[in-house]
Amino acid sequence: MGPTISRRDFARLSAFGGAVFASGLWRGAEAATPAEEFYFVQLSDLHWGFEGPPNPEAKTTLRRAIAAVNAMASPPDFVVFTGDLTHTTDDDAERRRRMAEVKAIIADLNVKDVKFLAGEHDASLDWGAAFKEYFGATHYTFDHKGVHFIALDNVSDPGGKIGQEQLDWLAADLARQPKAKPVVVLTHRPLFDLYPQWDWATRDGAAAIEILLTHPKVTVFYGHIHQENHFMTGPIAHHSAKSLIFALPAPGSTPKRTPVAWDPAEPFRGLGYRSIEADPKTAAYELTEVGIKA
Amino acid sequence: MKPAIIAAALLCLLGVAASAAIPPERHVAIKATRFFYSPARIVLKTGQPVVLELTALDRLHGFDIPELHIRADILPGQVTEVRLTPAKAGTYEFHCDNFCGSGHETMAAKIVVED
Numbered sequence: 001m002g003p004t005i006s007r008r009d010f011a012r013l014s015a016f017g018g019a020v021f022a023s024g025l026w027r028g029a030e031a032a033t034p035a036e037e038f039y040f041v042q043l044s045d046l047h048w049g050f051e052g053p054p055n056p057e058a059k060t061t062l063r064r065a066i067a068a069v070n071a072m073a074s075p076p077d078f079v080v081f082t083g084d085l086t087h088t089t090d091d092d093a094e095r096r097r098r099m100a101e102v103k104a105i106i107a108d109l110n111v112k113d114v115k116f117l118a119g120e121h122d123a124s125l126d127w128g129a130a131f132k133e134y135f136g137a138t139h140y141t142f143d144h145k146g147v148h149f150i151a152l153d154n155v156s157d158p159g160g161k162i163g164q165e166q167l168d169w170l171a172a173d174l175a176r177q178p179k180a181k182p183v184v185v186l187t188h189r190p191l192f193d194l195y196p197q198w199d200w201a202t203r204d205g206a207a208a209i210e211i212l213l214t215h216p217k218v219t220v221f222y223g224h225i226h227q228e229n230h231f232m233t234g235p236i237a238h239h240s241a242k243s244l245i246f247a248l249p250a251p252g253s254t255p256k257r258t259p260v261a262w263d264p265a266e267p268f269r270g271l272g273y274r275s276i277e278a279d280p281k282t283a284a285y286e287l288t289e290v291g292i293k294a
Numbered sequence: 295m296k297p298a299i300i301a302a303a304l305l306c307l308l309g310v311a312a313s314a315a316i317p318p319e320r321h322v323a324i325k326a327t328r329f330f331y332s333p334a335r336i337v338l339k340t341g342q343p344v345v346l347e348l349t350a351l352d353r354l355h356g357f358d359i360p361e362l363h364i365r366a367d368i369l370p371g372q373v374t375e376v377r378l379t380p381a382k383a384g385t386y387e388f389h390c391d392n393f394c395g396s397g398h399e400t401m402a403a404k405i406v407v408e409d
Contacts (some may be wrong), residue, residue, distance in 0.1 A: 088396050124393035158354065158393040159367070196360035199391055199399070257399055 035146025035280030041069055041076045041111075043273045044223030045243035047121060048102035049094070050087035054246035054259035057267065061244050062105055064292050065273050070110045076275065077144060079111050082223035082241060083119030083155065083188030085135070092126065099134040115142070119188045119224065120155040128156035139166055141173055146280035148177050152187040154202040160189055161203045171211045182283035185212065185220040190240065192233050195251035200225050209233050217283040225251070226259075227270065228289060239287060242272040268292035319343045319377070326368050326390065327351040329397030336405045338380050346376040356391035359405070367392060380407040 046062050055061060069079065085106075086098040099122070106114060116135040123131045128138045138153035150173060154162045162170075177183060185191075191205035191212075202208065212218045218236045226243035227250065246259040247270030263269050268291065277286040324346055325332045338344055348357055350368040357376065358365040368374050390401035 088393075088398075090395050120393045125395065155393075159356065160391065160393070193360075196358070196391075197387060197389070199389065203391070 037277060037279050038077045038145050039275055039277040040144075041079045041273060041275050042082060042221055042241050043069075043079060043244060044082040044241040045084040045119065045226055045245060046081070046102060047084055047087040047243070047245040048105075049089065049098040050245050054262055055271075056262060058245060061268065061271060061292055062102070063108075064268075065244055066105065066108050068290065068293070069273075070108070072275075075111050077111075078113035078115060079109055080115040080186055080221075081106070081117060082186055082221060083117045084121045084223065084243075085116065085119070085131075086122050087245075088121040088125065090125065092130065095122075095126070095130050096133070099130055103134055115149075115151065115186070117151050117186055117188055117223075118153060118155050120158075120160065123153075123156045124158040124160075127158075128153070131156075139169070145278075147182045147184055147278055150174075150183065150185045152185055152191075152208065154187055154189045154191070154205070154208075159203055160199065160201065162205070162208055164204075167204065167207055167211065170208060171214075174211060174215050177215060179216055182217045182219070182278070182280055183212075183215050184278075184285075185218060187220065187222045189224045190222055190229075190231075190238060191220060192231060192238060194225065194229065194231065197252065198257045200251060209236065212236055219283070219285055221276070237285075241274055242270065242289065244271055244273065244292070247271065267294045316379075317342055319345050321345045321347055323347045323349070324357075324403075325349050325351055326355040326357070326401075328353070328355075328394050329390075329401040331388075331390075331401070331403040334403040336403070338405055338407050340380050340383055340407055340409050343377065343379045346378070348374040348376060353394060354392050355394055355401070357388055358391040359386050359388045361386055365391060380405075383407050383409045 118131045194200040220238040226248035229240040231238045272291040348368045350370045355368040386405045
């Protein structure tokens with residue numbers, strides 16, 4: 001692994017010409033609650049248990065990412081995994097074995113708090129039963145330094161739905177939040193129709209967005225599509241994360257959703273994670289994309 | 295038939311030339327099993343009303359043609375009917391949108407509509 005580096009030393013790469021992507025379009029009055037800047041790290045789509053040519057280093061990629069996060073000069077306040085911790089299997093026992101393994105590897109993270117979301121590979125074959133055993137609830141909220149976080153489950157239903165019960169829960173939770181308080185939604189699938197032909201959507205995501213639009217300071221971080229993508233639905237910014245197993249092509253850019261081939265000349269190309277610096281006073285988020293080092 | 299499917303089918307019907315006499319429905323059976331549809335290529339004619347008779351052989355699958363805003367759940371043990379009348383020639387891909395296992399992402403097929 002490389003030497004210890006500070007967070008600000010990371011190579012800053014994004015979809016917009018190599019600059020850090022800053023999200024936060026609503027800059028209203030300061031939050032009522034005293035808030036300080038902080039940062040967290042998003043890792044996504046590990047697919048533990050996957051084996052195949054798209055990633056001959058499948059067993060080391062996650063460990064490399066964890067080592068890099070541990071090498072940061074100041075640790076993030078927390079790390080969030082936005083789904084597909086495991087690669088799907090029809091064997092319930094094997095699914096649990098993979099979850100136990102990946103949980104043990106993630107335990108090597110030197111951070112105070114780790115949050116988990118499920119992906120369809122983790123949860124869609126058993127309505128999240130195994131995931132809940134190993135990682136806890138599939139939808140929940142928490143508050144951190146003036147920001148309200150909402151973890152939404154759009155994968156336990158095999159149809160890629162949030163479901164009315166959870167939508168009602170979302171609406172009730174959001175109604176309790178002060179308008180000045182920034183809200184961050186963490187989820188797996190895109191809530192908007194990014195590319196339904198490849199199942200890159202949430203079937204009732206429009207209903208969720210309609211609810212989220214009742215709050216002026218919402219930002220969404222998600223996974224699923226194995227690449228960076230930034231999209232606005234009205235004032236809401238949606239940011240997808242890279243994967244830690246293989247990259248997928250840009251939406252609709254190829255006939256099939258085939259993984260991007262592993263390039264021996266440039267191993268780990270397209271794989272990575274991101275750090276997110278949050279300013280609760282302005283609801284601004286500075287995204288720093290970090291590649292996996294060979 | 296679910297309201298969404300009826301609505302989708304009606305949307306397709308709107309595209310049919312009003313002056314043409316509507317021919318009788320053609321029935322096409324499609325079987326869904328992990329992780330493919332059979333047949334994988336279905337050829338239809340514009341203006342020809344069709345009833346797709348969808349059957350799942352193993353577990354819950356989905357039938358989704360995003361381009362036409364048509365979708366249905368395919369439940370095991372019953373035939374799910376989807377009515378449509380193709381209005382425009384072209385190739386329309388459909389895929390399973392109910393996660394069904396390790397090959398789910400590749401479970402897709404196509405409808406080819408000819409004039």
